[in-house]
Amino acid sequence: MSTHASDPLAALGSLPGVADSVDSVRKAVDRVYGHRVMRRRSNEITSEAALRGARGSAALSGADWALEEVRRRTDFSGDEEARTIGAALRLGAECGQLLSIWRQSPLRVLARLHLVAEGDPRDTTGRPRQAGEPVDEPLIEAPLPDPAEVSGRLDGLADLIIAGGSAPALVTAAVVHGELLALRPFTSRNGLIARAAERIVLIGSGLDPKAICPAEVGHAELGRAAYVAAFEGYLSGTPEGVGAWITHCGRAVELGVRESTAVCEALQRGAA
Secondary structure: OOOOOOOHHHHHHHOOOHHHHHHHHHHHHHHHHOOHHHHHHHHHHHHHHHHHHHHHHHHHOOOOOOHHHHHHOOOOOOOHHHHHHHHHHHHHHHHHHOHHHHHHOHHHHHHHHHHHHHOOOOOOOOOOOOOOOOOEOOOOOOOOOOHHHHHHHHHHHHHHHHHOOOOOHHHHHHHHHHHHHHHOOOOEOHHHHHHHHHHHHHHHOOOOOOOOOOHHHHHHHHOHHHHHHHHHHHHHOOHHHHHHHHHHHHHHHHHHHHHHHHHHHHHHHOOO
């Protein structure tokens, strides 16, 4: 991965395809924020984006339910798929509450996200996994870093977030997402947490302050195979691989924008 002494993430903006992706995402986000429905009914768009984002994130974690089924259900305590949907919904609701803490203590937020995702606290909840503890992550099969490496890399990631910098929001969000997938710091729900953290960065950076551009929708639409392939590019650490992961995340945001634009259009027609 390319680095820069004072702002390592900023250097990633010059990787192949990344500048174009950043520009394309910004234009797409600006368009949906300019939609006439957003001026009057942005809260409805935000709520719908959270629901659809949770459905998309859960689909990537193996619970691919129809949107109307997610909307209809009230009890998510049944089988593993139901618990995964419930975890994704809780995370979606929690993200907006954690923005100020994220800038000061990202590791505290990650611990909170795991607690929220699990629902029922256990002795492994809310703390990084320890040596010998198994990790349940249905989609990502890459080798697991050992707990010492996890700790060091999490500290490094937290330092970058706290320091801030000039990297575009998309770049920071994609790196946070990719690192958490690579590290899988908890014994469970790492994919859901990684995608929730991506959302927190996109909201907190000011790119998507009203949380109406659910990247999770796009990640699910692009498909599990493409998601894993792009993530393997990130893991490779090559400029091409990391650039491809960032642009994949950018495409996911754009598809989330398209989803919310469709919701705006439906509200405008009175069809939703």
